[in-house]
Amino acid sequence: xxxxxxxxxxxxxxxxxxxxxxxxxxxxxxxxxxxxxxxxxxxxxxxxxxxxxxxxxxxxxxxxxxxxxxxxxxxxxxxxxxxxxxxxxxxxxxxxxxxxxxxxxxxxxxxxxxxxxxxxxxxxxxxxxxxxxxxxxxxxxxxxxxxxxxxxxxxxxxxxxxxxxxxxxxxxxxxxxxxxxxxxxxxxxxxxxxxxxxxxxxxxxxxxxxxxxxxxxxxxxxxxxxxxxxxxxxxxxxxxxxxxxxxxxxxxxxxxxxxxxxxxxxxxxxxxx
Ligand SMILES: Cc1cc2nc3c(=O)[nH]c(=O)nc-3n(C[C@H](O)[C@H](O)[C@H](O)COP(=O)(O)O)c2cc1C
Numbered sequence: 705x706x707x708x709x710x711x712x713x714x715x716x717x718x719x720x721x722x723x724x725x726x727x728x729x730x731x732x733x734x735x736x737x738x739x740x741x742x743x744x745x746x747x748x749x750x751x752x753x754x755x756x757x758x759x760x761x762x763x764x765x766x767x768x769x770x771x772x773x774x775x776x777x778x779x780x781x782x783x784x785x786x787x788x789x790x791x792x793x794x795x796x797x798x799x800x801x802x803x804x805x806x807x808x809x810x811x812x813x814x815x816x817x818x819x820x821x822x823x824x825x826x827x828x829x830x831x832x833x834x835x836x837x838x839x840x841x842x843x844x845x846x847x848x849x850x851x852x853x854x855x856x857x858x859x860x861x862x863x864x865x866x867x868x869x870x871x872x873x874x875x876x877x878x879x880x881x882x883x884x885x886x887x888x889x890x891x892x893x894x895x896x897x898x899x900x901x902x903x904x905x906x907x908x909x910x911x912x913x914x915x916x917x918x919x920x921x922x923x924x925x926x927x928x929x930x931x932x933x934x935x936x937x938x939x940x941x942x943x944x945x946x947x948x949x950x951x952x953x954x955x956x957x958x959x960x961x962x963x964x965x966x967x968x969x970x971x972x973x974x975x976x977x
Contacts, residue, residue, distance in 0.1 A: 706748055707805035710765055710798070711826070712758045713750025720745060720805045726812045733813030744816045744870065745809035747802060751826030752787040752835065763788045765798070767829050767836040767843070767852075775824050795842060795852060798826070803859035806869070816868030819856065827853050828873075872899065902928075 706712050706719040719725050729745075736743040752772040754764035766772075766787035773784055790798070806817045821827045829835040830852040836843050842851050853871070860869055902923040904910050913920055927934050 708801040711749035713754035720808045726808050729812035742815045744818050745814040746818045746820050747805050748820045749826035751829045765790050770835050799855045799859050802856045806860040807863040818870035818872050821871050821873045
């Protein structure tokens, strides 16, 4: 979600920078917690692939005035533009915006935050020497290019326990030879977590399925990024199917007539799996 107005780069994506947004996110986090879930806010700043339409005609901000042309435009089919190179003041403001958004996330009831360092978004643009040609302390060496990221982490750490702060990089970096993600990353201690996308969307109970070597539902990419539940919340959950298939115990009193397990059956179910 966007950390500030300057961060916007797509239509129909929510933000986390107004009191109204915080209040509405609270309803979401409450619902997730009521269901026993955990929810992190992923903090976004688009940087150069955004478009002046979002900023009353002003070009988007970026580490350097490098048009990200090879990247997909994020505003309809319009071509990307040459962005404005951020001043030191802009970098300080943006670091502060990330920190405020993280604090807002905690106020909204999120369990933690994750920085979007992939997608060739702003932080990634700072790391990448093709999009960051700065000659100040944010450009040049990898230490300088990473400075923006570490300043953000430090600023967020004032508000959020850093054990609840994630940084998501992605295999896009592989083309520069700088980063490759996958199960090897976990094995080599290069990453704490690896994100699954399509498989998770189509299999809400993915960890269970992996654990049981169970077959996976096939993704339907045509329905990705849809505006309703189709292919996001309507896949058959194996847990339910398995529960339905369990033999009734005793007189079957812990089963509802619908075949759905009651709380008692749920407890038995937990211990059985
Ligand atoms: C429909 C869809 C939406 C996604 N949205 C996000 C997102 O909001 N943030 C993010 O970091 N990654 C997002 N991803 C990427 C996934 O988190 C994951 O990194 C990537 O899909 C991994 O590849 P896989 O789908 O083959 O597992 C999305 C992926 C898909 C398919």
